[in-house]
Ligand SMILES: Nc1ncnc2c1ncn2[C@@H]1O[C@H](COP(=O)(O)OP(=O)(O)O)[C@@H](O)[C@H]1O
């Protein structure tokens with residue numbers, strides 16, 4: 001079962017197209033990542049799935065049911081939660097108050113105690129700082145709080161918009177480790193990132209988004225070995241790849257799985 005599936009989705013801001021013919025599928029239970037540069041359309045993609053933006057064309061399905069015409073609260077009630085870019089916690093409220101606000105749907109409210117225990121176990125720092133004003137915490141702790149707050153809604157699909165943004169490498173490692181743990185406990189994860197190396201390593205499969213279009217898809221290993229991905233996203237020079245004796249051109253395995261290829265010159 002797919003959680004979610006996008007079929008040829010177009011989203012525009014006025015006349016400006018932000019997503020063009022995007023098709024992608026996350027299998028229930030997996031970590032899927034979408035990588036791409038600033039402005040590629042990653043946030044737009046998540047906002048379309050969340051019901052915050054309406055596609056002009058195409059369909060978005062959740063376990064086979066169309067959700068692209070539903071209001072965002074109805075999408076949340078179906079178990080989709082988005083951790084927004086830049087955290088968007090309530091800085092003037094305490095950690096505990098922020099977490100309590102996450103459990104706002106009726107089913108989540110009834111499981112609030114259990115969810116709080118789970119969040120405290122995943123993020124002990126949030127238990128230690130329950131009474132602290134959220135805005136006074138570090139960026140990493142605020143990201144943990146944003147993820148914890150989303151978990152309070154008991155999501156089946158957790159969507160994370162650039163959780164590594166602005167964080168030190170050690171903190172990013174810790175957050176990615178916790179995302180893997182959340183996934184192992186059964187939550188499907190859709191991660192969008194500019195941090196390509198980490199996202200490819202974490203996800204079972206990844207899509208590369210460029211100018212609102214999917215240009216490549218494959219496993220982390222396939223994409224990490226792809227010349228275009230290496231040059232454009234992993235900061236590897238052509239001569240380094242050549243010196244390492246790697247084949248030039250596109251990896252066949254990747255080529256078979258790509259939706260559409262639009263080669264960008266490096
Ligand atoms: N609210 C908006 N109004 C108009 N254009 C927007 C808006 N949000 C994003 N865009 C444009 O849509 C494109 C995709 O943006 P976005 O989805 O935010 O990309 P990413 O998250 O990958 O950085 C960009 O060209 C951006 O300038």
Ligand SMILES: [Mg+2]
Nearest residue numbers: 042043044085
């Ligand atoms: Mg974004």
